[in-house]
Amino acid sequence: MVQYWRAAGVSYLRYSNLCADALRSALKPAAAKKGAAKTPFSMTKSTWEAGKPVARVQLEPAGMETAAVGK
Amino acid sequence: MQYRCTVQYIWLQFCEVWPMCHTVWGLVTTAFQTPCKSLTVASSIALARRCSGPLPAPSLGHLLPRPAIAPERRSARRLNHGCLLIAVTPPGHPGELRSPSGCSLYGPGTMTSRVALKVAMRAAGNSPGAAGALGASLSGRGSLWAPVAPAMASVGTSRGQSSPTAVAMEEQVRWVNLKVVRERMKTVSNIGKICKAMKLVAAAKLRGVQSLQQASRPFAVGMGDFFSKMDELEAATTAEASKKDPTGDKKKQLIIAVTSDRGLCGGVNAVIVKEVKLMMAEDEGRTPTGIMLVGDKGREPMRRVHGDEIVVSFKDVFKAPVTFPQVCMIAEDVLSRSYTDVILVYNRFKSAMEQEPVRKPIVGLSTLLESASVFDEYEFDSDMDSAQVFVDLFEFQLATQLYNALLENATSEQAARMSAMDNASRNSTDMHAKLALTANRVRQAGITTELSEIVAGAASVS
Numbered sequence: 063m064v065q066y067w068r069a070a071g072v073s074y075l076r077y078s079n080l081c082a083d084a085l086r087s088a089l090k091p092a093a094a095k096k097g098a099a100k101t102p103f104s105m106t107k108s109t110w111e112a113g114k115p116v117a118r119v120q121l122e123p124a125g126m127e128t129a130a131v132g133k
Numbered sequence: 134m135q136y137r138c139t140v141q142y143i144w145l146q147f148c149e150v151w152p153m154c155h156t157v158w159g160l161v162t163t164a165f166q167t168p169c170k171s172l173t174v175a176s177s178i179a180l181a182r183r184c185s186g187p188l189p190a191p192s193l194g195h196l197l198p199r200p201a202i203a204p205e206r207r208s209a210r211r212l213n214h215g216c217l218l219i220a221v222t223p224p225g226h227p228g229e230l231r232s233p234s235g236c237s238l239y240g241p242g243t244m245t246s247r248v249a250l251k252v253a254m255r256a257a258g259n260s261p262g263a264a265g266a267l268g269a270s271l272s273g274r275g276s277l278w279a280p281v282a283p284a285m286a287s288v289g290t291s292r293g294q295s296s297p298t299a300v301a302m303e304e305q306v307r308w309v310n311l312k313v314v315r316e317r318m319k320t321v322s323n324i325g326k327i328c329k330a331m332k333l334v335a336a337a338k339l340r341g342v343q344s345l346q347q348a349s350r351p352f353a354v355g356m357g358d359f360f361s362k363m364d365e366l367e368a369a370t371t372a373e374a375s376k377k378d379p380t381g382d383k384k385k386q387l388i389i390a391v392t393s394d395r396g397l398c399g400g401v402n403a404v405i406v407k408e409v410k411l412m413m414a415e416d417e418g419r420t421p422t423g424i425m426l427v428g429d430k431g432r433e434p435m436r437r438v439h440g441d442e443i444v445v446s447f448k449d450v451f452k453a454p455v456t457f458p459q460v461c462m463i464a465e466d467v468l469s470r471s472y473t474d475v476i477l478v479y480n481r482f483k484s485a486m487e488q489e490p491v492r493k494p495i496v497g498l499s500t501l502l503e504s505a506s507v508f509d510e511y512e513f514d515s516d517m518d519s520a521q522v523f524v525d526l527f528e529f530q531l532a533t534q535l536y537n538a539l540l541e542n543a544t545s546e547q548a549a550r551m552s553a554m555d556n557a558s559r560n561s562t563d564m565h566a567k568l569a570l571t572a573n574r575v576r577q578a579g580i581t582t583e584l585s586e587i588v589a590g591a592a593s594v595s
Contacts, residue, residue, distance in 0.1 A: 064518075074528040074529060075528050075529070078529075079461055103452070103453050104452070106448050110444055113440025123458055
């Protein structure tokens with residue numbers, strides 16, 4: 063039996079992160095404060111071709127906005 | 134006024150001839166309150182060349198005006214390493230240009246670079262650039278002169294031979310070098326303060342990131358232990374694979390080089406770059422290799438040599454403390470590329486003083502699936518395919534090892550920065566102490582010269 067999320071093309075890492083997000087958002091305020099607050103990050107990914115960066119993408123945590131609103 | 138010619142032979146062993154001439158000249162000028170038209174210099178050409186290299190011959194004319202003495206008395210005697218000074222003094226003068234305070238005006242090595250500067254200015258006329266160059270060649274310390282040249286420009290332009298303003302200008306020039314040294318002292322101490330502050334910041338950050346790194350280690354070690362069985366198996370399978378595929382065509386490796394985003398942290402990044410280059414050299418291009426750069430500092434050195442191999446780079450990874458979701462994004466990028474082997478290269482944190490570069494190969498998914506039988510002793514959920522568990526496990530392991538590697542490297546970076554900044558601030562303290570000594574010496578030399586000029590002036594008047 064194939065897991066449904068994998069069938070939908072989601073990797074284990076993404077799946078587990080989504081689950082963790084869901085759990086965090088379900089926590090009561092007191093516990094949410096205690097439970098690892100997600101630190102915002104913003105990194106840049108550059109794809110290279112023939113020795114030169116060709117594309118640049120800004121990576122930010124998925125659903126960060128909701129997390130920020132939750133706080 | 135009748136002038137009597139006195140000939141002084143001054144033997145010098147070093148290249149301080151021009152400044153020496155100038156001091157004597159200055160003494161005469163001050164004593165008589167006239168431009169010294171009666172002092173001339175004849176120098177050994179060899180010496181002039183030796184002192185300055187491109188010392189321009191006409192500069193002699195600027196240095197000292199043509200002598201108003203009979204040619205037969207102007208006997209310039211060449212000495213091997215010395216020069217001849219002919220001084221014309223008024224009647225009643227002792228005829229010796231000796232410093233009244235007894236300071237060794239004539240001895241070798243008594244010239245300060247400040248005096249050399251004044252000579253240079255005189256020699257170069259109103260051209261500060263030329264004066265700077267000449268001053269540099271005279272003192273033999275090029276670097277110290279560069280900042281003086283602009284200061285001289287203002288002093289040198291309006292200088293007359295004997296006007297009262299000229300004397301005032303000379304006074305300014307006398308302290309120029311001291312000003313330069315003091316400015317440098319200020320700069321050095323400011324940089325020292327910055328280094329010290331950076332050290333403190335690095336120490337504070339080190340504590341934070343070290344606790345994260347220690348918390349992540351059990352996960353990485355646990356996963357490593359679990360997969361340690363694989364190591365032998367992997368060796369077996371690779372041997373088998375090499376039998377099937379001797380050229381290693383199917384193999385494709387990804388090197389993940391972990392560096393820092395910021396510099397000023399000792400050799401932490403250089404060793405990683407070196408390690409990756411070594412790996413590439415060892416492989417000799419047999420295996421198709423991709424390089425992933427995590428952190429910005431590996432980018433330039435890697436691009437120069439292995440630019441074509443770089444497939445992707447991440448920067449600003451360490452801006453905020455590294456989190457697992459962040460690492461998952463990098464790990465997913467690795468998963469999206471089809472590589473059979475993944476090798477992590479990072480600095481392992483041993484202690485605040487010691488970090489070592491390590492290569493950590495991560496068991497590839499294909500190898501894992503091929504050798505799944507090793508894990509037969511474990512029980513799997515009946516409704517789940519064990520292969521899927523392995524896929525999950527592989528992904529999780531990749532992210533965990535990457536997370537640990539990033540934290541180890543971040544800890545090493547802070548530790549290295551701490552010790553580098555500690556060294557730098559200590560160096561700045563040493564440098565400041567040395568400069569303070571120089572400044573005091575220059576100040577005292579200035580005072581001594583002024584005193585001797587005053588005393589000589591008083592002696593000649595009385």
